[in-house]
Amino acid sequence: xxxxxxxxxxxxxxxxxxxxxxxxxxxxxxxxxxxxxxxxxxxxxxxxxxxxxxxxxxxxxxxxxxxxxxxxxxxxxxxxxxxxxxxxxxxxxxxxxxxxxxxxxxxxxxxxxxxxxxxxxxxxxxxxxxxxxxxxxxxxxxxxxxxxxxxxxxxxxxxxxxxxxxxxxxxxxxxxxxxxxxxxxxxxx
Amino acid sequence: xxxxxxxxxxxxxxxxxxxxxxxxxxxxxxxxxxxxxxxxxxxxxxxxxxxxxxxxxxxxxxxxxxxxxxxxxxxxxxxxxxxxxxxxxxxxxxxxxxxxxxxxxxxxxxxxxxxxxxxxxxxxxxxxxxxxxxxxxxxxxxxxxxxxxxxxxxxxxxxxxxxxxxxxxxxxxxxxxxxxxxxxxxxxx
DNA sequence: GTCTATAATTCGATAGAC
DNA sequence: GTCTATCGAATTATAGAC
Numbered sequence: 327x328x329x330x331x332x333x334x335x336x337x338x339x340x341x342x343x344x345x346x347x348x349x350x351x352x353x354x355x356x357x358x359x360x361x362x363x364x365x366x367x368x369x370x371x372x373x374x375x376x377x378x379x380x381x382x383x384x385x386x387x388x389x390x391x392x393x394x395x396x397x398x399x400x401x402x403x404x405x406x407x408x409x410x411x412x413x414x415x416x417x418x419x420x421x422x423x424x425x426x427x428x429x430x431x432x433x434x435x436x437x438x439x440x441x442x443x444x445x446x447x448x449x450x451x452x453x454x455x456x457x458x459x460x461x462x463x464x465x466x467x468x469x470x471x472x473x474x475x476x477x478x479x480x481x482x483x484x485x486x487x488x489x490x491x492x493x494x495x496x497x498x499x500x501x502x503x504x505x506x507x508x509x510x511x512x513x514x515x
Numbered sequence: 516x517x518x519x520x521x522x523x524x525x526x527x528x529x530x531x532x533x534x535x536x537x538x539x540x541x542x543x544x545x546x547x548x549x550x551x552x553x554x555x556x557x558x559x560x561x562x563x564x565x566x567x568x569x570x571x572x573x574x575x576x577x578x579x580x581x582x583x584x585x586x587x588x589x590x591x592x593x594x595x596x597x598x599x600x601x602x603x604x605x606x607x608x609x610x611x612x613x614x615x616x617x618x619x620x621x622x623x624x625x626x627x628x629x630x631x632x633x634x635x636x637x638x639x640x641x642x643x644x645x646x647x648x649x650x651x652x653x654x655x656x657x658x659x660x661x662x663x664x665x666x667x668x669x670x671x672x673x674x675x676x677x678x679x680x681x682x683x684x685x686x687x688x689x690x691x692x693x694x695x696x697x698x699x700x701x702x703x704x
Numbered sequence: 705g706t707c708t709a710t711a712a713t714t715c716g717a718t719a720g721a722c
Numbered sequence: 723g724t725c726t727a728t729c730g731a732a733t734t735a736t737a738g739a740c
Contacts, residue, residue, distance in 0.1 A: 356624030435545030470679030478667015490659030
């Protein structure tokens, strides 16, 4: 029973510190500009430790970019408040966790990160939209439209930082964007 | 009068070939992964020529990322067809010129490219929206919302390439997205 | 105007002492 | 488990021959 009772190993703290620093650097600089050396310096450990724990830069990114949207069960949401619920949820999720910003920046230039983004879309967003009961033939398309607006909001607010989008209060964004998502989810073109 | 009668210099063809290759590489790989060596190889010239003509990698990008949205005069568009006009225009503009894809990819990781994106937004999109006559106090915000949807569409369709967004026909996209832009431009939240 | 040669960095990754 | 030392490759940029 060497593994059945997980004892907090000393290295766990180091692993966590590396992941935290990696998310920050990948979020701020993207995949190519974020260097293992810089990440290690932030985490106050030796660069070779990163390689030891995560094998390669790609392995480190894969671990750091693990992201759960934590979408609510859309079938339990009042049908006329789907858009509002989604925008509010996305905003809260992004502002509290920079992992998505890291994934978004990296996906622009790194093929592996882009593939991860597509998987996140298919496994989480498209799956949630498919589960609440509109015409199955159009759910993928509806989910894609929702992604185009929500990722565009994230891109302009957190990556490019367009001043008017950055300055809008979360509640103002909800007011403006919720009807868009509502129509993409339940409307006809 | 050594310059008043511009004679086609031999080097002009080389300059143009470099720019074309640079746009392709920047659009496909982003700023960091696109190398001067690869661009020079595409243009069938020596890498040192790129430095000679454009001074540095940043100077080359600045020249290659020059982009004119060529927005129509919104004051001349029927007020209830503003959204439709804009989506159609953006789609046509993007599919015919990869410069915006290059700018979009680079803006994710390169601070200079992001600044360029903000300038393009302020000087062209925000200016066009301000010129057609809604409440001046809200025009910047309306332009920001339009950017969030249009850049999100470009990001999901040309950069991350989410399958459902890639597969939608331009006319379907117009049908779905036009009402969104129409409301951002002329509606109340 | 074009190209060769190379300088000066910087990076990811490895080997091995302790 | 942690760190020192370093390898090998790739990059931007420069100096200078032709």
